[in-house]
Amino acid sequence: MNRQRSKQSQFKIVLLGESAVGKSSVVQRFVKNSFDEYRESTIGAAFLTQSIHLSKNDILSSGDNDNSITTDTIDDDGITVKFEIWDTAGQERYRSLASMYYRNANAAIIVYDITQLESLDKAKYWIKELQRQANKDTIIILTGNKLDLNDERKISIDDVNEFTSIYNLLNFEVSAKTGENVNQLFKDIAIKLVIKNLKSNNNLNTTNKHSNTINLNQNTNNTTNDQNCAC
Amino acid sequence: MKPRILGKSKPVPDTPSPSVSTPSSTIPSPPPQSIQCPICNIPMSSLIKLNNHIDSQHLNQRQSIPRNHYIKSNKCHKCNNSSITNCCICGLTFCSNHINRGKVNSLLEFDKNGIWCDCCIDCINKLPNIISPINNLTDEFKELRNKRLINESLKNLLLDRRLDKVFNWMLNNVINEESFINFEKSLVNWNNQGNCQCCLNTFTWLNRRHHCRICGESVCGDLQKGCSMIVPLGMLFELLIVDKDISIQERDRIRNLLKKDKFGLRICKECKRRVLNKKVFLLDKQQFDDEMVKFFNIWKLISKKLESEDLSFIKDDLENKLYVNYFNKLDKLIKDIDLFINKGNCKNDEIRILTNLKNVIIKFIKINLPILRKSQNVKLEKERQKLQNIINDRPKLSKRELREKRDKLIVLNEQKFLVTEMYETFKKQRRFDDLKTLDINLEDIEKEINQLNLELGDETFTI
Numbered sequence: 001m002n003r004q005r006s007k008q009s010q011f012k013i014v015l016l017g018e019s020a021v022g023k024s025s026v027v028q029r030f031v032k033n034s035f036d037e038y039r040e041s042t043i044g045a046a047f048l049t050q051s052i053h054l055s056k057n058d059i060l061s062s063g064d065n066d067n068s069i070t071t072d073t074i075d076d077d078g079i080t081v082k083f084e085i086w087d088t089a090g091q092e093r094y095r096s097l098a099s100m101y102y103r104n105a106n107a108a109i110i111v112y113d114i115t116q117l118e119s120l121d122k123a124k125y126w127i128k129e130l131q132r133q134a135n136k137d138t139i140i141i142l143t144g145n146k147l148d149l150n151d152e153r154k155i156s157i158d159d160v161n162e163f164t165s166i167y168n169l170l171n172f173e174v175s176a177k178t179g180e181n182v183n184q185l186f187k188d189i190a191i192k193l194v195i196k197n198l199k200s201n202n203n204l205n206t207t208n209k210h211s212n213t214i215n216l217n218q219n220t221n222n223t224t225n226d227q228n229c230a231c
Numbered sequence: 232m233k234p235r236i237l238g239k240s241k242p243v244p245d246t247p248s249p250s251v252s253t254p255s256s257t258i259p260s261p262p263p264q265s266i267q268c269p270i271c272n273i274p275m276s277s278l279i280k281l282n283n284h285i286d287s288q289h290l291n292q293r294q295s296i297p298r299n300h301y302i303k304s305n306k307c308h309k310c311n312n313s314s315i316t317n318c319c320i321c322g323l324t325f326c327s328n329h330i331n332r333g334k335v336n337s338l339l340e341f342d343k344n345g346i347w348c349d350c351c352i353d354c355i356n357k358l359p360n361i362i363s364p365i366n367n368l369t370d371e372f373k374e375l376r377n378k379r380l381i382n383e384s385l386k387n388l389l390l391d392r393r394l395d396k397v398f399n400w401m402l403n404n405v406i407n408e409e410s411f412i413n414f415e416k417s418l419v420n421w422n423n424q425g426n427c428q429c430c431l432n433t434f435t436w437l438n439r440r441h442h443c444r445i446c447g448e449s450v451c452g453d454l455q456k457g458c459s460m461i462v463p464l465g466m467l468f469e470l471l472i473v474d475k476d477i478s479i480q481e482r483d484r485i486r487n488l489l490k491k492d493k494f495g496l497r498i499c500k501e502c503k504r505r506v507l508n509k510k511v512f513l514l515d516k517q518q519f520d521d522e523m524v525k526f527f528n529i530w531k532l533i534s535k536k537l538e539s540e541d542l543s544f545i546k547d548d549l550e551n552k553l554y555v556n557y558f559n560k561l562d563k564l565i566k567d568i569d570l571f572i573n574k575g576n577c578k579n580d581e582i583r584i585l586t587n588l589k590n591v592i593i594k595f596i597k598i599n600l601p602i603l604r605k606s607q608n609v610k611l612e613k614e615r616q617k618l619q620n621i622i623n624d625r626p627k628l629s630k631r632e633l634r635e636k637r638d639k640l641i642v643l644n645e646q647k648f649l650v651t652e653m654y655e656t657f658k659k660q661r662r663f664d665d666l667k668t669l670d671i672n673l674e675d676i677e678k679e680i681n682q683l684n685l686e687l688g689d690e691t692f693t694i
Contacts, residue, residue: 012668044646047653047672049665084668096639097646100675 010082011193014101016130017111018122019090022145025176026111027087030186035177042089045101051082052183052190062191069198081190090122102130107139107189114144114173115152120160127167139192140169143185147175296337296348308351318351325351390506393418393445397496398471401464401485411494419447427451429458429500443499445506450499459499462507465489467496470510473517522571523581529564530592533557537595542602545610554603558596565592633687640683647676 015023024042029035031050055078060071086101088094102108110126112119123142130140142164144155157173164171170188174181266275270289275281300322307314307326314326320339333350336342341350400414421442426433428448434440441452441459450459468489472482498507537557545551568589572582654669 044642044649047650047665047669049662084665093638094642096635097642100672100679 009080010084011106011190012084012086012104013107013109013189014086014088014098014105015109015111016088016098016102016123016126017090018113018116018119019092021090021111021113021116021119022176023090023109023111024087026109026143026145026174026182026185027085029176029179029182031085033179035179041091042087044089044094045097046087048085048087049082050085050186051080052187054079054081054187054190054194058187059191059194062195069195069202073198073202079194081194083186083190099133102134102138104135105138106193107141108134109141109143109185109189111143111145112155113146114155115146115149117154120155124163127169131167137196139189139196140167141185141189142169142171144173145176147173147180148177296335296339296346316349318354319348320350320354323351325349331355387505390445390502394471394506397467398475401468401471401489402477402481406464406488406494408494415444415496418444421447422449424449427453427458430456441497443502444496445498445502448499448501450497452497457500459497461495461497463489463493463495470507470514473510473513523585526564526568526571526585526588529560530588533560533564534595537599542599543606545603545606551607551610558600558603561592561596565589636683636687640680640687643676643680643683647673647680650676 015027017023019041024039024046025035027046027048028039031048056071056074056076058078059069059074086105088098088101108126108130110123110130112123127140127142130138142160144157144160160171170192172181172185172188174185176182266278266281267273268275268281268284268289270285273284275284296319298317298319301317302322302324304324305313305315306324307329308323309329310326312326312328314324316327316330317324318330319335329352330349331352332347333341333355334343334345335348335350336345341355396418404410404414423440427438427440427450429450430453432438432451432453434449434451438451438453440449442448443450443459452459454460465486468485537554540554542554545554568585571577572585577585650669650673654666654673657663657665657669
């Protein structure tokens with residue numbers, strides 16, 4: 001039982017969007033906390049991992065928490081969440097590749113460039129495709145990048161808000177260059193995922209008395225071995 | 232004048248002079264009054280004077296036909312072919328098909344005493360009375376010719392019989408020196424003439440008389456002129472068996488007998504021409520039969536069969552197999568011909584014939600093979616479609632889908648490579664927990680690639 005829960009502390013995230021909107025830069029800011037002015041465009045899909053720590057308070061005070069999750073459910077140390085990030089290439093050529101990665105992703109970050117109108121169109125296209133093809137549980141986050149170029153903004157936040165409210169999506173505006181909002185974005189995603197996870201676990205294990213706590217920090221290396229075991 | 236060779240020019244006193252007439256200068260000059268100018272009948276004292284007379288007096292007449300009415304043109308007046316000959320009467324230009332010759336005098340009229348000139352057919356036809364009546368000697372000629380032909384064939388027959396005699400003797404008698412000399416002399420009576428019957432040179436103590444054993448005439452033994460030569464019996468036998476029906480054992484027996492034989496029959500040029508050449512030809516033809524004619528026959532057979540078939544449509548596998556087989560045979564034929572040429576025992580003419588044959592075959596293949604290939608493709612396509620309809624019932628991919636699928640396959644393969652590389656680096660960095668994810672991803676990619684391959688089927692790499 002523990003094993004199954006600890007596995008859920010890893011979340012798969014996929015980044016989608018028009019090319020040159022800054023998907024890789026956002027990921028780089030989050031993973032390495034750095035920024036390249038001149039990045040080469042991604043080939044295929046890149047794989048990166050990053051862990052963040054969520055304190056007990058973070059989760060409990062989250063807006064998503066509708067009191068179904070109580071202090072008992074979470075360790076005092078809080079939860080460490082590991083992201084497995086698939087950063088896909090935005091070029092048209094690699095579009096067919098994306099489906100493989102968003103198919104069983106826990107969250108999909110759809111990035112657009114706030115200085116480019118077309119990138120939002122592309123983002124809308126992705127949203128539609130995800131709603132049609134992807135897992136229904138996948139959380140979709142619409143993210144506008146290049147907040148540092150606020151002066152050249154072409155897409156107003158209100159338009160996007162309107163759009164996201166229709167589809168019931170999360171909505172962020174970040175800047176990979178300055179790092180503004182990037183960590184917040186991932187943290188929010190983590191909290192949302194964790195709560196969602198806990199809720200479903202709660203539903204499943206209401207009868208199970210031993211399942212008061214979840215040890216999400218269990219050695220993942222071990223679990224890997226266990227998983228590979230034929231029994 | 233020919234340079235004189237010792238012993239040849241001096242006539243032997245008791246033999247008549249050779250029938251070939253010698254140039255006039257050597258003939259004792261005839262009485263002076265017999266030389267007359269053929270045109271003006273003035274008597275001349277010598278031939279040289281007559282020559283000079285004709286050159287000075289009568290040559291002008293030749294040039295007296297006026298040419299100022301000639302029309303300059305390089306086209307035939309009748310058929311527009313290029314030509315440069317003018318009719319000397321009307322002056323127009325004609326090609327060789329429309330020009331004839333007639334005797335014309337200086338007044339541009341046809342005249343018996345005129346000079347031979349080029350005249351167009353029209354001009355000749357305009358004056359039909361000028362043409363002299365035709366003296367038809369065809370029948371007479373035919374008669375003479377027939378007589379001569381009968382004589383010739385009789386003579387040939389006689390010589391043939393004698394060769395048969397030689398052959399029978401070789402078959403039935405023990406060949407030794409004594410019997411051979413006896414036989415040689417019994418074959419025909421030898422004529423003793425004073426000069427060679429082939430080159431007409433008189434015999435001297437240097438130029439000895441020999442006898443042809445077949446016709447019995449006296450001939451010289453000059454090897455350079457080849458008036459006669461000694462043909463070894465072995466060689467003669469090979470020629471003689473050409474049109475004879477004898478068993479192989481018998482043939483080999485006599486071949487062995489004559490192998491180290493030093494005997495030979497002297498045969499003259501004339502007899503060689505009359506009877507032996509025929510056998511040489513037959514022998515050549517027989518040898519040809521072995522290789523060259525065989526090639527040609529094969530080619531003829533296959534091409535005839537292929538031409539009678541309609542290559543643009545293949546009914547079934549059997550027919551396809553048949554056609555392919557034909558082409559394979561042609562291919563093999565070309566290789567055989569090449570091999571035969573490269574063996575190096577061919578004469579130049581044979582090589583030329585074979586090369587030409589080869590070229591013809593290659594040309595035939597070049598023209599007809601694409602037709603067969605095309606129809607094969609059509610057939611294959613049909614079968615493939617049938618199979619697809621029956622087994623898979625999968626709709627055929629459109630061109631666009633095909634392209635997209637191929638692109639996807641390429642991208643997937645790229646991604647597979649990337650992930651594999653990532654896998655390796657992660658392994659080095661000992662990030663084992665992440666390897667699992669990559670592993671799953673690799674499996675996914677593999678699955679997709681397999682799926683795509685399945686969908687694309689044979690069309691993965693075809694363009």
